[in-house]
Amino acid sequence: MAPALLAAIDLTNPTTPSNGLSPQSLAFVGHVYSRVTPDTVDLALTHLQSSVGLYSSYLGVATLPIDDIVSLLDAGAAKVFVTRKQLFELEALHISQDRIVLALPGNTREENIEALAGTQVDVYSHHVEDIELVEAWLKEYGTDRPDVFVSFASPKIDDALQISRLAAIPVIPAQQLTVDPKSEPGHLSVATLLMANATSDRPDGLFSTIVTDERGVALGLVYSSAESVAESLRTGRGVYQSRKRGLWYKGESSGDVQELVSVSLDCDNDCLRFVVRQKGRGFCHLATPTCFGNYNGLSKLQKTLQSRQASAPPGSYTGRLFSDPQLLRAKILEEATELCDATSKKDIAFEAADLFFFALTKCVAAGVSLEDVERNLDAKSIKVKRRKGDAKPAFTSQAVPANGETEVKNLNKPVKEASEIPKSKQDPAGIRDGRIAMKRYITSQEAPETIKSALQRPSQRSSEQIIGICRPIIDAVKARGDAALLEYTHKFEKATSLTLPVLKAPFPPSLMQLPAQTIQAIDISFENIRKFHAAQKEDKPLVVETMPGVVCSRFSRPIERVGLYVPGGTAVLPSSALMLGVPAMVAGCRKIVLATPPRANGSITPEVVYAAHKVGAEAIVLAGGAQAIAAMAYGTESVSKVDKILGPGNQFVTAAKMIVSNDTNAGVSIDMPAGPSEVLVVADSTANPAFVASDLLSQAEHGVDSQVILIAVGLNETELAAIEDELHKQASALPRVDIVRGAIEHSITLVVDTIAEGLRLSNQYAPEHLILQVKDAEGVVGLVENAGSVFIGPWTPESVGDYSAGVNHSLPTFGYAKQYSGVNLGSYIKHITSSNLTKEGLQNVGGAVMELARVEELEAHRRAVSIRLGVA
Template sequence: MALPLLAAIEISSDEKGLSSADLSRLGHAYLEITDNNANDAVHYIFNNFAAYHTVANVTAVSDNAVIAEILNAGAARAVVTLEQYAALKGAFADARLAVQVANAAEAKELPKAVGLFVDAAVVAEVKEKERCILASFKSVSIDSALEVAKLGATPIIPRDQLTVDPEANPGLIPVAAIVTAKITSDREDGLLTTIVVDEQGVALGLVYSSPESVKESFRTGTGVYQSRKRGLWYKGATSGAVQELVRIDADCDGDCLRFFVRQKGAGFCHLDTATCFGPHRGISKLSATLLDRKANAPAGSYTARLFSDSKLLRAKIMEEAEELCDATTPRDIAFEAADLIYFALTKCVSAGVSLADIEASLDAKSYKVKRRQGDAKGKWAEKEGIAVAKPVEEPKPTTDAPAPAVATPAAPNDEGRIVMKRFDASTATEKELDDILRRPAQKTNDIMGIVGPIVSDVRARGDQALLDFAAKFDKATTLKSPVLKAPYAPELMALDEETIAAIDISFENIRKFHAAQKEDKPTVVETMPGVKCSRFVRPIERVGCYIPGGTAVLPSTALMLGVPALVAGCKKIVFASPPRPDGTCTPEIVYVAHKVGAECIVLAGGAQAVAALAYGTESVPKVDKILGPGNQFVTAGKMLVSNDTSAGVSIDMPAGPSEVLVIADSDANPAFVASDLLSQAEHGVDSQVILVAVDLTEEQLKRIEDEVHDQAVKLPRVEIVKGAIAHSVTLQAKTIEEAVRLSNVYAPEHLILQVRDAAKVVDMVEHAGSIFVGAWTPESVGDYSAGVNHSLPTYGYARQYSGVNLGTYVKHVTSSELTEEGLRNVGAAVMRLAHVEQLEAHRRAVEIRLEHADRK
């Protein structure tokens, strides 16, 4: 069967029209490539392989070697001319090519595995059920696209002419209509048989779909099906076992849909099992178990040790690999392979790598058309007595064109080193720099469909929904109330004296700095005689402070959010933080809540906590503003409720993963630089750290890189650090001015200046959340105890937003006070402008007063 639909995209403007998330759920895209954009296209296809397969039209590419690079990067098919096919056939599998033909006669000369690329007008003429037929349009409409789809061909439609929400975009072509156009049903009710599978293709269960439910699935990004009794079935809306839609396709006969989903909650089945056919087995079961162990393994358990001790895990992987190599019988080979898979998957889960990521990498390798020689390397070859051939020297480029900025590992011969990729910023183009500085992708739009039902459930069921979510997501099955109210029992904040002293010092420093930001008196201006205008401060009455749980306990965030609220004079301070499995809150957070006068702590995390704060429940008081960082579910929840006028709630700022940019010159201490980079890398695998090295030699760069590795391997969160370093970079700059320019482009959450005369460089900084000046100012002092706030704009939002400060907790009210003289002075201007705007009542409000004054 043909692909359901190809969305035509442009590399230079890939965000136009259909979103990247929606494009991913469609699973396929179409790209026109020329000699001018071929290099960009190779990178684009390679970087987006896991999201969707690309059909690449290379009919305008003159070099067959470039076509090979495009296929090697992961293009599913290349559209070629008949002349190109004659030159390429035999070099690539026929299934990787589609030939541009003008009529049925040209098509008949081609092998059946070769696809066809035709004008939509001749689809009926070249109709062949066993072929992949791609149809292009001179001018596409919903009717012409449906006609082509019903003939079994794949319509190619520009991305900006497609929509997943036809009600909101009536002039665009609905994706769901095209996808379902070629699906047939033999049922009297017309429902479409649908198999639901996880990302590995394991069947979760059988359901039914309709064109309407498919439309809703694409629109919401979740699993939505057609119940034979109850109409549209939003999977997980009541149970919490929601599904994030990955993509939709169909079987070869076009009579069965397949939904790929990421299943959340207990499982797909109503019996709380992973599938309707029982629990997961094999590798899927192991993956689920390891994910659970990562979150809940008891301290000291073997699996917990593996997650925290990278050297132990590395040793076990190598031990099991050797035992597998030495095994000889089928039974022993299976036994040792299972052990190796267990430890290898433990490493993957520890770094946030899923089975889907592994399978995407396997698929990407299968798409390569350039084959490696496959020789054993280095010490492994030497151990087995294999001679290692010297590498063949790459031919030098024949053109004088400048080479693109290519990432180069600092120590290519050191296997297993934790090292950031390097780029020379002075030779990179603006586009290359933009790609280099691009942050790890966030999927807020993707998860709105998951967050929406959670928010709705809390709004509808209140406390009970919070308790259910605490049991499901936080394993707090014994929790009786979702709220811990003040006054807090002493045993709930039992801490050692050293921790209490640290919190008290931090509390006082934060209080002093934020108290200094107070506006002591109103601003009063007489704009003209008798016209007095004022502006004064009022605290926001009710604030909700979200303190994340997850991979770390964060009493510092409780301080950063709670102390300014106290200083501002907010009448109601509410904390929210995920409960521990035993249903309690971490004592550090309870102690901070006690110190700032928080009236209660909501024992909830994620979008459910945000919903409770926004709308209130039986036990949770509603607030006027929600502040605090969190994961993507928290961010999506904050964005959702702030856009709901019925919630009447605002938020502090958009939030993303933590990040730091360090500018270092030859005066910088390599150990200091490395420690600052790692202090942010340990936050999470989606964190990003950037080093801008100012005119450093290779030796100086190597010293920093050695420190990064040596310090990282000693950290308990080393696997998280590895995940962050994987998408972090070192930029080499010639001057401090160039370095600061790069920082201003990036607009980091934290900017650290480890350069000579650092204080003088501050004046050059335009965009940063918070700046840490000089060698003796690590970012961690800002996180905890210096006094500045650590709740800062991330993801480039430092261009538009300030970090949390006293102003975050107050609003400004203005007032006007006029005398009769004042109204006479300004009245004529007011009446004239009201007349211009045709607002007669406005004009009369002044005129009546002036007439009254004249009669006195």
Template sequence: MATPLLITIDPASPPAVGLTLQQVAYFGRTLVKVANRPQACDFLRQNVRLLDVYVDATDLVDGEDVVDILNAGAERVFVSLEQLTHLSSDQEVPSSRLVACVSSDHEWDRLKAWRAESNERAEVGVCAGGAGLAAMIGKDPTIQERFKSYAGDAVTEEAIHESAKQGIVSIVPAEALTVERNDGGRMAAARMLAVCAVPDQHTGLYATSVTDERGVSLGLVWSSNESMAEALRTGTGVYQSRKRGLWYKGQSSGDVQELVRVGWDCDGDCLCFVVKQKGRGFCHTGTASCFGPYRGLSRLQKTLQARKESAPVGSYTARLFNDSKLTAAKIMEEAEELCQASSQEEIAAEAADLLYFALTRCIAANVSLEDIERNLDLKSLKVKRRKGDAKGPWAEKLGLSAPKEANEVASITAGNEPVGPEAAAEEDKDRSPRIEMKRLVTASTSAAVIRDALQRPSQRSNEAIMALVQPIIQDVRENGDEAVLKYTYRFEKATSLTSPVIRAPFPPSLMQLPPETMRAIDLSFDNIQRFHLAQREEKPLQVETMPGVVCSRFSRPIERVGLYIPGGTAVLPSTALMLGVPAMVAGCKKIVLASPPRSDGSITPEIVYVAHKVGAESIVLAGGAQAVAAMAYGTKQISKVDKILGPGNQFVTAAKMVVSNDTSAGVSIDMPAGPSEVLVIADQQANPAFVASDLLSQAEHGADSQVVLIAIDLDDGRLRAIENELHAQASALPRVDLVRGSIQHSVTLVVKDIKEAMALSNEYAPEHLILQVQNAADVVPLVQNAGSVFIGPWTPESVGDYSAGVNHSLPTYGYAKQYSGVNLGSFIKHITSSQLTADGLRGLSGAVMRLAEVEGLDAHKRAVSIRIEAMDQGTFPG
């Protein structure tokens, strides 16, 4: 998709006006001016989904830096003549990936001489820096790609049009263009886009092909200069209807399009729109495209994405999304069967099975076909590659293995790699997918990109979740214990259960634990109890607001509380402690725990032991929406509660919201909740191993968890040390698959100082905030929004999860801006009282009666006036 423009940006100082990075991406490619190799590689890594990036490396000295930039994914690199002659001797650097920059007649003559000598006539692109030179290269048909830089020259529509006629791409700074209406002083980007276009001779409109990101055609429409301008301004699909004027796709149907890229075909008579189609599809009939439904992999992807949003409970696809080990086993099984297949029919069938399970794995981790194909494109851009031999177990299985020492020597000598820890880290990177967080430097990244990077992982749509949860709640409400058991059989496979609850006193046989586990629970119990006891109010609050008017506030425990203890991917007795201990300290009369049983119908002994210690009345042997509904409404065997607390998955959270909004249930909840998250702020004093371990302590919760590192003025070496630690520690974890999923939507932000770090942290409002900075305690006054704060290098988040004493039931998903974590106050309610003397009432009477009169509430006024009359007449003593 060719355009007449190459838009240039400086990542070190993004323009305050002009095009944003997202808007630059609409044009398909950009030229980035960089000061060093790390800056270029960081930009390429951060914007892998947005742009085809050209890099201006003319200021770099080392030719190997250019090679690294090409390997990192640059489409082409602009180089000086000195760099060009050096790189041309490297047979692994294709000259078609280089653009030679010339700025004088002398340099032009040198370039022509070099091309003649090296026989590289049609490969190297050329960029000229002036009108005269541009005219010269415009007349040389042997140059494959020609560019004209407008640095120092006036950029005009006429100049770009003239260059386009000669096949020259104009390099225009982003700050010179605009997509806004009436933005004086800057050129309209849509007009620049259309300078080489060929309109239809009858209508004056441009034929337009609309495709998705994979290049699948969605339909054919028409565009105008006005519709192109609106599309670029709004970032959506806007076209020109020949009957109705401007057509904002999806405005009435909701099937909107997110603009990805625009461009032209080879001869400029067809405009190409690449979009992300939302809703049902492009066609008014509801199909994906005007040419019928999706086929093949595109169809499979759409189906899996829909299943992820609302897979029927208990379906095979739902099992695959929820059980990463099952998916991994199926991938390995199908891969082996593909290797063993022999006929064309067998190979096609086994490959189809493998692609199904592999794509399911990808969709579960929010990886799309577009991401995969982009990754393939990036791999094709590498100019230096390793041998790609099979790894140990697989090579040995088929007799391909070679002595370890020989393999190591071959891999080093083939790529001329340096020997040492850094080389080993790079070798490890190529051997297996590296577990690495995306890195953004805030000084060179737009605020919009930062905001997008800090978005929490998307959850299923509320409508889809509610559609699954509400029937379960209704069933439990109507059918009680029978319904609870039915769902426990279905979801937990605990078909031996005859009762959905066990009651205190709990038999000692259910609490058989190793002594060291008991001691750990006891220690944690004592610390949590001590911290929450300290939160008790010494005495009721009492204030005389004016003579004779005494107001007071006193607390009472919530009588009946239900504590949800998740099962899922981990056993969580710590959550039982965090909820049960403050309930006990508050004096709640009835404490009910609920937790999914194991397949044999038993509950984990750690949870039973905690329930015993906190004086729980019972344990409900159920999880999910059915457990929430049972505690909210009560059944014959399960006690109804007044408040439900505790974390859970999306279904548990949705169920809590449903019952809390049902006035007939008469139950409240603690807070909305989402997946676990942590934000670590680290400066140059931070230990890389400590930082990595804190990030991973939350990443291992699940693929939908998110971790954020804010690095204060760390250079590439320090950042790489943390990244290497993260990869090494993660690779050794049993839950490494979950970690990979989490890290894919996690991010490192490199900032200039603690003030900027705290501003970003407060905006994000993390569940856990870890301060690994010098004089960390001095930073705490800057904390505005966080669930819980962990101060200094010796305070890992783990101590808060288990044993320090603070509570680990905390607001997630940004709710730390509005909610506190669970505390003693979560289990008590406050009651206020007023007591007035006769003089006190007389002093207030005028104001009360006047305000009641203003509001038209005569009975309110009368309740005061009748008492004043009694005082005046002496008919009531007092």
């Protein structure tokens, strides 16, 4: 049904001024109109969320990109008012034409009739001054047409009524409307506009009125007049016209009053529908919910449950469900399973009824009504963004029916799962023949598929599981800001004493109390990292004269706002704060925000605070995981929004970075999809076994999801045993031996014959860290195609790259070294190009430009050149 009118509101003040309609009155009208600009998109999305079930929102979006328009439609906008260009783009996306209104480009009769030609969508004429002109083209347009919306330069009641009588919908600013014309005679009466086209075939001129609850259940039949409708809108109550007593304020004597929800006309404009919330005993004078008897079905169940919640009889099973959430949870899971296993119509209906009972009990216990549920169903039914629709992996593994007859495929199982931390010395993780050892493969004795499988990274969960866990966290932080950020920090970091999610600069000296040797180590590392990244600066812009008079240039500018994720978890990593912060400082980023998980007492390790101070960070976000990434991507009350997020992390951090980088509303990029640490060591007979083992273990101690690879080139059994002995001896002495064992469980040794084969496998694996402990290591570097960072020779342990040499340790993992570089100065810089042509230059290149524009049929492009050159 088309609305009788639209109340136009300003999104920056959606509550409307005191002399206009209240939000509740807008709900009575049922429809509102708002203009949305790029600056108010977020306001519009918030407004849509807050108005679900109150009224339909119609949005003017002429200045918005298509992605924003689709987001608004997906969030629940009833219709969007668009330009013809936007109309074509939305149609290409298969957006329903019922959701689109074409804003007419002009106000002349000819412009409008031409614009309407071939159009099947609703149309909108904006800011009309000449009402007679609109009347003329409306009459010519006819009545068998889509809806027409009209707003006015100077709204007057007569003009709005005339437009309404021509079956068009007036759009009136809310502050110029009123539900109380006697108190506000200068405003336009909502009741008058609502009833403009109402007709009655009764001798007394009254209108048949069906009264329903919010679920659409008919409560009874009454009669209305223009006066009773106006009074109902004014009071917000069910007010009708009694054929005997005049105005009838429902429930005035009995107490069974009605709260007005909305008023509308039917398709023939001869019957009114009042939607109300009935209070007291019910609508009927016989004290039943409806004049047709009691509720039944779900409505009856809801009433019963609400009664039981208020006063359950002693020993009531339903009362017990309300008082025992675990019992209720168990029953919901039980009944859902039984419904899944049911096969006959009778059994499916029986089990579905049980599930509805327990699900509705859960809703009533939480104060959620059937009306709330149905509003959510309605909101979901108009979403335009398509989801894949697969079940979460946690449930797909349970999807085999109890009878076991149906095979479930594509359970998204990871190829190789990362081990957990061993629970005891008897736990076999990482243990082979009683020793800590990696599995060994001799490549000449194995099929290529076996080696390829052995080189696959471990995964704790499938990507779908991780994204499924991260997305609601990101959505919560996006919607609720600091409050959600703190909730997740309390939950995941156990820092329940934390009350503020951000530590702002300048950081108190008391938080940076460190031993002198630690400060010296950080200062040395800081300076080496600064020198190496400062050397990457471009001395001057690139300027090239591509042909006489045509000068092209490229110049760099720092990214303004960067967010740096510093992992916490099982290790303290101030080095990451330096590796990410120093190049940001060197690049000249104006705003540097760090995020790192706090300790359980809510504090941060002083080493990280000192590093943040050294690089000039404006704040430290006291959070980790997906919640920290979301806070920096979208911003909160306390966390500044950033333009790019950099830094390593676990699978959840990586997934969160990928999610926000793919969200156009976030407007944030990332450095790379970084994951758990990994190292690949290539060693030949010249390598020191102790050195090799120490390099492998330096990455294995990062976490149980880390992976280390040894490629042994031409080593015999004695040489291999020497490395394995060192690995066991050194690992057993480490304080994080249990974590090392978890990583060693899925780490391998590949024995190859030649250095060429070894580097081929290394390039296939594309390691984060590549260590060359081979003869003529510098010469072997020429064979390296894929690696995050290379460590050359026996005196270059990977540790120096992690801390103090000067190279960056934030590197691509999971094989992404095939596509990505590690963090460097360029990670914090964007390049801008420019062109500068003289007249001679345009004459030289213009012919080529015009010809290509002609070939591509872009005539305006061609003319931009031809006009300047004075050619046809």
